[in-house]
Amino acid sequence: MHKPEQIRGVSQAIDHLVQELIEKQQKDGRWTFCFESGPMTDSYMLLLYEILGLGKSEIREGLAERILSLSDQGVWKLYSDEKDGNVSATMESSLALVATGFKDPSDPVIKKSQNFVREQGGIDAMGSLTKVMLTLTGYNGWPHHAQVPVKIFLLPWWFPISFFDFVGFTRVHVAPILLASHREFTLKLPRGPVDATAWTGTRPEEVKRKEPLRDLEQKIHQLLPHATVNGNDLSRLAEKRGLRFILTRRESDGTLYSYFSSTFLMVFGLMALGYPRNHPVIVQAINGLEHFLMPVKGGLHLQETTSTVWDTALISYALQEAGVSAQHPAIQKGVRYLLSRQHVRYGDWALRNPGESPGGWGFSDINTMNPDLDDTSYSLRALGPSTRMDYQIFESWNRGGRWALSMQNRDGGWSAFEKNTDKKWPKVLLPATDARTVWTDPSTNDLTGRMLEWIGNHLGWKQGHPVVDRAVRFLLRNQESDGSWFGRWGIAYIYGTWAALTGLTAVELKHRDDSIRRGVDWLLSIQNKDGGWGESCESDVQRKYIPLNRSILVQTAWAVDALVAVYDRPVPALEAGVFRLLEMVKNMDSLEKYPTGGGLAGQFYIYYHSYPYIWPLVALSHYQKKFGKVEN
Numbered sequence: 001m002h003k004p005e006q007i008r009g010v011s012q013a014i015d016h017l018v019q020e021l022i023e024k025q026q027k028d029g030r031w032t033f034c035f036e037s038g039p040m041t042d043s044y045m046l047l048l049y050e051i052l053g054l055g056k057s058e059i060r061e062g063l064a065e066r067i068l069s070l071s072d073q074g075v076w077k078l079y080s081d082e083k084d085g086n087v088s089a090t091m092e093s094s095l096a097l098v099a100t101g102f103k104d105p106s107d108p109v110i111k112k113s114q115n116f117v118r119e120q121g122g123i124d125a126m127g128s129l130t131k132v133m134l135t136l137t138g139y140n141g142w143p144h145h146a147q148v149p150v151k152i153f154l155l156p157w158w159f160p161i162s163f164f165d166f167v168g169f170t171r172v173h174v175a176p177i178l179l180a181s182h183r184e185f186t187l188k189l190p191r192g193p194v195d196a197t198a199w200t201g202t203r204p205e206e207v208k209r210k211e212p213l214r215d216l217e218q219k220i221h222q223l224l225p226h227a228t229v230n231g232n233d234l235s236r237l238a239e240k241r242g243l244r245f246i247l248t249r250r251e252s253d254g255t256l257y258s259y260f261s262s263t264f265l266m267v268f269g270l271m272a273l274g275y276p277r278n279h280p281v282i283v284q285a286i287n288g289l290e291h292f293l294m295p296v297k298g299g300l301h302l303q304e305t306t307s308t309v310w311d312t313a314l315i316s317y318a319l320q321e322a323g324v325s326a327q328h329p330a331i332q333k334g335v336r337y338l339l340s341r342q343h344v345r346y347g348d349w350a351l352r353n354p355g356e357s358p359g360g361w362g363f364s365d366i367n368t369m370n371p372d373l374d375d376t377s378y379s380l381r382a383l384g385p386s387t388r389m390d391y392q393i394f395e396s397w398n399r400g401g402r403w404a405l406s407m408q409n410r411d412g413g414w415s416a417f418e419k420n421t422d423k424k425w426p427k428v429l430l431p432a433t434d435a436r437t438v439w440t441d442p443s444t445n446d447l448t449g450r451m452l453e454w455i456g457n458h459l460g461w462k463q464g465h466p467v468v469d470r471a472v473r474f475l476l477r478n479q480e481s482d483g484s485w486f487g488r489w490g491i492a493y494i495y496g497t498w499a500a501l502t503g504l505t506a507v508e509l510k511h512r513d514d515s516i517r518r519g520v521d522w523l524l525s526i527q528n529k530d531g532g533w534g535e536s537c538e539s540d541v542q543r544k545y546i547p548l549n550r551s552i553l554v555q556t557a558w559a560v561d562a563l564v565a566v567y568d569r570p571v572p573a574l575e576a577g578v579f580r581l582l583e584m585v586k587n588m589d590s591l592e593k594y595p596t597g598g599g600l601a602g603q604f605y606i607y608y609h610s611y612p613y614i615w616p617l618v619a620l621s622h623y624q625k626k627f628g629k630v631e632n
Contacts, residue, residue, distance in 0.1 A: 007628065010578065010620050013585045014322050017617040021315050022330045029333030030365070031315045033610035034294045035307040037595075038078045038089050039067045040604070041260045043096035044133065045289065045302045048264060050100050050189055051137075052277050054286055059293065062300030064102040067093045069298025074112030078605050079537040079595055081548060087120045088130040088603060091199055095139075099189045105198070114198040122200040127603040128435045129261065132177055136268045138186040139196035148174070148430070149217055150182040151224060151234060153241035157351050161219050163245075165423045167416075167441035168348050168370055172249055172262040176269025179242050182235070185272035216429045243273060247281070251366045253291060254284030258364040260304045263289055288366075304604075308365035309341050310375050311610045316382035318614045322621040326385035335386050338379050339396055343371050349407070353419045356406040359399035373414050373447050374489070376404045377454045384458055401459070404451065405467060412470030413443025413478075414451045416489065437488075437601055445478055446487035449499030456506025468507045475500050476515050483518030484545060491555070491596045491605070492539040497523060498558035505565040520566055523559055524573050531576030532556040532584070537595060541602045553584040554596045554608075557615035564622045578623055585616050 025031055042063045049055030070076055075085035076093045094113035097103040103110050123131060123140060134140040153175075157164035166174060179185075224234070246266055249257055256262040263285050270282060292303040316334035324331060343358045347369040350356070360371025361379040380400050387394035407419050415421065418441045426439040452471050455461045461468050479485055479500070480493075487496025501519050509516055527533060532551025539546045560577040567574060584591060597606030 007624070009582045010624050013582050014617060014620050014624065017585065017613055017620075018319060018322050018324060021319060021613055021617070022324075025315075025330055025333065027333075029312070029335070029337030030308050031311045031334075031610065032306075032308055033311045033608065034296055034301065035303045035305060036294075036296060036301055036593075036607045036609060037304055037599070037604055038086070039070050039076055039093045040089065040129075041292075041302040041304050042067050042300075043092040044261070044264050046096045046100045047133070047137065047189065048267065048286065048289075050191065051187055052267075052282070052286065053190075059290070059300060060100065061102075062293075062295075063302060064097060064100065064299070066296060066299030066301055067097060068102075068109075071109060074109040075116050076113075078603075080592065081536050081538065083538075084120070085116060086602075087117055087125045088127040091117050091126060091130055091196075092133065095193075095196065095199070098193055099191055101191060105193060117199040118201050122202065127600070128433045129173075129600075129603065132265070134196060136180060136186060136265075138188045139200075142181055142184040142186075148178055148181075149220055150178050150238045150242065151220055153178070153238045153245065154234065155220065155223055159223055161216075161223060161425055164348065164351060165421065165426060166439055167418055167421055169257065169259065169262070169417065170435075170438050170440075171348075172246070172257045172259065173265055175242050175245050176256075176262070176265040176267075176272075179239060179246075179269040180265075180272040182239065183272045185268065187268065187271065219425075219429070239273065242269075246270075249369065250281075250285075251288070251368060253288030253366050254281065254286075255288040255366070256285070257370055258305050258362075258367045260289055260292060260302060304599075304606075306364040306366075307608065307610070309338070309361055309367065309379070310363050311608075311614075312337055313361065313375060313378040313382050314610065314614045317378055318617045318621070320382070320385055321618055321625075326389065331382075331386070335383055335393065338382060339393065341365070341367075342379070342396055342400060343368060345369050347371065349418050351418075352421060353406055356403055357399065359396075359401075359403035361400065370417065371403070372417050373404060373407060373451060374416065376400055377451055380404065381454060381458060404454075408451075408467060408470065409443045411443050412472075412474035413445075413448040414471075415441040415443050416447055417441050434601060434603055443474060444488040445475060445485040445496045446489055446499040448474055449485070449496070449501070449503035452503030453499075453506045456503070456508070462508045472504065472507065472509065475504060479515055479518070482545075483515075483520075483522035485519070486543065487598075489598055491535055491537050491598055493545045494523070494526075494533055494535045494555045494558055495596070498562040501562040502565045516566060520563065523562060527559070527573060527577065528580075531578075531580035533559040533577070534594075537598075537605050540598050540605075548594070550592075551580060551584070552594050552596065553581070553588065553591055554611045554615050556581050556584065557619040561615070561619040561622055564619065564626055570623075570627050574623075578620070581616055581619065585612075585620075588612055 046063050076089035078086045078089055090113050094110050098105055135142055152163045155162045251258050256266045267282055294301050294303055312334055343360050345368055346358055360376040362371050363375050383397045387397045409420050422440045422442040448471050484493040485496035485500040497519050528551050530551055533555045534548035534550050534552040535555055536546040536548045560581055563574045593607050595605035595607045597608055
């Protein structure tokens with residue numbers, strides 16, 4: 001049985017977190033926290049500035065300082081326990097520092113980075129985006145022919161093979177690469193280095209050129225039988241289609257889909273087609289990217305995107321879970337901000353979901369065409385209590401709910417962005433690279449679990465409803481043999497198991513159910529001696545659970561929240577977890593900033609600055625709500 005002192009500690013921690021979050025809200029209702037990743041975006045922005053002759057000195061210096069602050073004497077890691085170091089991050093960071101004049105090639109830091117990259121395997125050991133960057137800047141050779149033929153732009157989305165078989169966030173990265181690749185476009189960095197031999201051990205002309213994807217070319221040729229009649233004209237038409245695809249998916253700030261990396265590639269794709277460096281589209285894109293800059297410890301960070309809608313939805317929900325009234329000014333301001341960001345435009349999601357009106361929410365502040373299920377479901381949670389007070393809010397909530405429910409895949413699960421976008425040909429015809437996990441948009445355990453939690457706890461639908469039953473079957477099919485679930489967008493098995501357990505219990509799968517019991521047993525089996533939980537980003541790379549051997553605040557909150565959802569009384573393991581959670585909340589400023597968000601396995605991880613506030617508040621609020629409150 002829990003002690004009154006611990007309940008008092010829970011109440012105090014909740015009050016502290018609530019006050020902290022309310023104080024951090026901006027006047028227009030949004031919450032702005034940093035979406036922090038590794039040095040890739042900072043390095044690429046420095047390279048863009050160098051190529052275009054742009055960038056204020058204070059911004060350049062801030063980016064360089066942040067890159068250097070992440071270095072371990074010339075080796076860069078994406079997470080603290082990454083073995084040896086990260087080849088891509090080391091290559092990108094050290095090249096950017098040399099190419100922009102912040103480090104001399106003879107500097108010991110650069111020499112160590114060059115030795116490290118060579119020892120790890122050079123270009124062959126790098127991530128796919130790093131290889132593309134090196135190719136665009138002349139340090140790696142293009143294949144003799146485009147790996148994916150540019151004529152794929154000509155195939156309708158409903159063909160057996162189509163450019164639209166890639167998920168949207170991949171399409172906006174692939175499209176500019178195809179345009180640049182088709183013309184074998186490169187642009188040398190003004191200040192060098194002359195080549196990357198010191199890092200890779202090989203010159204661009206010595207790099208073995210890849211053979212074209214003959215099987216894919218043949219398939220496209222079969223679908224475009226007239227391609228040989230006037231091939232050049234078709235190629236030009238394909239380029240025009242690709243260009244139109246890019247230009248029509250720019251946001252109002254000039255960025256492509258509001259991502260840094262796709263906008264970086266867009267600049268090269270446009271220049272490959274003859275756009276001058278000072279073209280208004282390119283200048284606007286750079287100006288838009290500068291709005292992603294955020295001061296962090298060590299310097300300036302260029303975020304991959306902003307997480308404003310995500311943070312505002314989560315915090316508005318978390319505060320209400322903690323007992324803050326829907327009528328509280330902070331909640332009302334947050335609701336108004338979210339209402340202003342609900343989508344009214346049809347996006348690419350509508351191709352496979354015809355007949356449904358827009359109504360979702362996107363991740364970033366300026367996202368208007370690429371909604372996702374996570375942002376939508378948490379915006380709906382945030383808006384829900386206010387629907388009783390304002391019919392207009394109810395209408396928006398209803399529109400968003402219909403959109404989210406309509407996005408359920410035929411296998412019963414939910415994907416992040418699009419519906420039924422998981423064709424097999426990319427995994428069969430394209431080379432096996434780190435990009436395999438982002439080519440399509442399959443259903444995931446984490447998205448499905450969180451949608452079930454919203455459906456069960458906020459809509460009130462339970463087992464027996466066809467939507468619920470299909471989703472439950474999906475989760476049960478995808479449970480690992482050890483009882484855990486893998487989570488695609490977080491780290492990784494703790495994250496997925498939390499989402500699955502909270503979702504399944506919300507629709508009234510009881511704790512005696514075998515799948516629930518196995519999931520709980522797994523969570524208890526990996527609990528640390530101090531009562532907390534911690535999982536390495538290496539789990540995402542290896543696709544098996546890798547312990548971190550120390551407790552992480554956010555992951556401990558996820559595990560505690562899962563146990564609260566399952567148990568009818570506070571068992572000792574849960575009490576130990578809550579006690580450790582309270583300790584970490586009390587000492588938050590001194591805790592390790594370990595990434596708990598996943599983007600691309602082995603290449604991109606996120607430390608959400610908002611998460612140490614949000615998820616402990618949610619877990620502790622659920623604990624207090626379920627197991628009672630002691631008055632001071």
